[in-house]
Amino acid sequence: MGLWDSLLGRHKPVEANLDVLFAVPQAALTLQAGGGFTPLGTGAVCYRANEGAAFSVTQTDVQALLDADGGPAVERSTDSYGFTWLLDRQDPADLSGLVTELHAVNTSLQDNGFGSSLLCSLIGFTAPSGAPLGLVYLYKRGTFYPFAPAGNQQRDNVLELQVRGLIEGDLPVEPELGRWLGLWGAPGLG
Amino acid sequence: MAKTRFRSDGGLTARMGVVTFLLGAVYVGFGAVLVYYSGPVLGIVIVIALAWAQWYFSDKLALASMRAREVTPEQAPELHGVIDRLCALADMPKPRVHIADTDLPNAFATGRSPQHSSICVTTGILQRLSAEELEGVLSHELAHVANRDVAIMTVASALGLLAGFITRWGLYFGGGRRDSNGAPAMLVIWVVSIVVYAISFLLTRALSRYRELSADRSAAYLTGKPSALASALVKISGDMGRIPTKDLRQAEAMNAFFFAPAFSRDSLSALISTHPSTERRLQQLSSVAADLGRPMQ
Numbered sequence: 001m002g003l004w005d006s007l008l009g010r011h012k013p014v015e016a017n018l019d020v021l022f023a024v025p026q027a028a029l030t031l032q033a034g035g036g037f038t039p040l041g042t043g044a045v046c047y048r049a050n051e052g053a054a055f056s057v058t059q060t061d062v063q064a065l066l067d068a069d070g071g072p073a074v075e076r077s078t079d080s081y082g083f084t085w086l087l088d089r090q091d092p093a094d095l096s097g098l099v100t101e102l103h104a105v106n107t108s109l110q111d112n113g114f115g116s117s118l119l120c121s122l123i124g125f126t127a128p129s130g131a132p133l134g135l136v137y138l139y140k141r142g143t144f145y146p147f148a149p150a151g152n153q154q155r156d157n158v159l160e161l162q163v164r165g166l167i168e169g170d171l172p173v174e175p176e177l178g179r180w181l182g183l184w185g186a187p188g189l190g
Numbered sequence: 191m192a193k194t195r196f197r198s199d200g201g202l203t204a205r206m207g208v209v210t211f212l213l214g215a216v217y218v219g220f221g222a223v224l225v226y227y228s229g230p231v232l233g234i235v236i237v238i239a240l241a242w243a244q245w246y247f248s249d250k251l252a253l254a255s256m257r258a259r260e261v262t263p264e265q266a267p268e269l270h271g272v273i274d275r276l277c278a279l280a281d282m283p284k285p286r287v288h289i290a291d292t293d294l295p296n297a298f299a300t301g302r303s304p305q306h307s308s309i310c311v312t313t314g315i316l317q318r319l320s321a322e323e324l325e326g327v328l329s330h331e332l333a334h335v336a337n338r339d340v341a342i343m344t345v346a347s348a349l350g351l352l353a354g355f356i357t358r359w360g361l362y363f364g365g366g367r368r369d370s371n372g373a374p375a376m377l378v379i380w381v382v383s384i385v386v387y388a389i390s391f392l393l394t395r396a397l398s399r400y401r402e403l404s405a406d407r408s409a410a411y412l413t414g415k416p417s418a419l420a421s422a423l424v425k426i427s428g429d430m431g432r433i434p435t436k437d438l439r440q441a442e443a444m445n446a447f448f449f450a451p452a453f454s455r456d457s458l459s460a461l462i463s464t465h466p467s468t469e470r471r472l473q474q475l476s477s478v479a480a481d482l483g484r485p486m487q
Contacts, residue, residue, distance in 0.1 A: 050414030052483030081275050117414050119279050140281035181278045
C-alpha cells in the first residue's frame, strides 16, 4: 500500500494474475518425474462468503457452471474459520481440465466484485509415501507454495522444501515463508 | 446503571494513567530544561526527537502499559489461525500477536510500520465475542496496521505537542530575555501556539475518528461481513457503558488505539472524542452491507 493510500486510509484491492494457474499441469509433470508425486484430481477454491444476495447468487451460478460438465458434483463446505471451500473432482489424468475449472471459479467471483474475498486455490497431490501434499495458489500474491500437513497443526517442512525445489522452475513460488499459510483440514487433500 | 457485574481492573488503569502522566511529564519537563539551558531551537529539536521515539517505540510502550504477553501459534492456535487467514486475505505481513489479561473487552494495534507491528486482544474480548465477531474486530485492527495509523496519529499529535510545549514554556522563556524586541516576538509566538494547540487538538481528534471509520470500512469489506463487525461493536460498546466511568477515564490515554473507546459518557462532546459514535459506525456498516448485496453493474 502506497503512502498516499495510507494517508487517505484507503484499501486498494490487489490485481490478481490468474493465468499462472495454467502452468500447474507442467509443474505436475515435474513433480511426477522428480519426486514421484501423483495428482489426486482434486482442486478446491477457498474464499470468504460475503453477506447479501449478490454473493449468494454468484456462488450458486458458479456451482451450476462447474456441475454443467456432468462429472461429480461440486462439494461446498465451510471450515472452522468461516471460509468456504468449493471442492471440484476431475480425472487425475486431466489436470488441465481441473485447472480450467478452478480458473473459472476465481474469475467468476472476481468479475462479480468479490475478488477481495478470494483466499487461495489448492490442488491435491500424494507423495510416494502416501502423505498428502497441497499445491496452494495464493490469490492475493499470485504465487504458489507447497503445503504438507502432518497431523494436528503440524506440517512436514522437509517435504515442502523438497517440493519448492522441484517446482521453482515452473511456477512462481512465494518467497516469504511466513506467508505459507497452514490449511489443515482443507478439502481435497486426500 | 448503579450496579455493575463488570470486574474492572483498577491496577491496570492506574498503571496506564501513571505511564501517560510520566510520558507527558518527560516531554514537558525535559524539553523545558533544555530550553532553559540551551535556547529554544534545541528544545524544539528534542521535543520532535521525543515524538519520534514515542512513535518508534510505540508498540513496546503500549504493550507494556497493557501488560500484554506475546503468544505463539502453539499457545493460541485459533487466534493465530484467524489472523493468518486475514493477513493472507489482505495481503499484508503478519503482525505479532499479544494477549492482555484483563476483563476490559478491547483490542488494539500498534507498531511503527506494518513490518514492525503488533496486535493485542484482551482476554475479555476473547470471552465475549463469537468467532465471527472477533474476526471483524481483528480485521479492524489489521486495517489500522495497513493504514499506518500509529505513524499518522503520532505525526498529527506531534504538532499539537510542540504547540502545547511552546504555549506552556514560551512566554517564560521570552520573559527571561530582556532584549529590545525579544519579548513581543515571543508573545506573538506564544499566542499563535495557543491557537495552534487548540486547533490541532480538534483536528487530531477529528482525524482519529475519520481513521476509525475507514478501518471499519476496510474491515467490513475484507471479511465481507459488516453485520458481524456491527454486532461486535454493539456488544463491546454495551459492555463499555456498564463499566464505571471513574476507571474508564484513566484508561483514556490508550483510546486512540482501541477498537472501541473506553470512555463512553453520553455528555462527551462529539467534537473531542477519538472515536465516532456507535450510531455513526453502525450506519456506515449497514451502508457497506447494502453495497455488498447489490449486483455488479
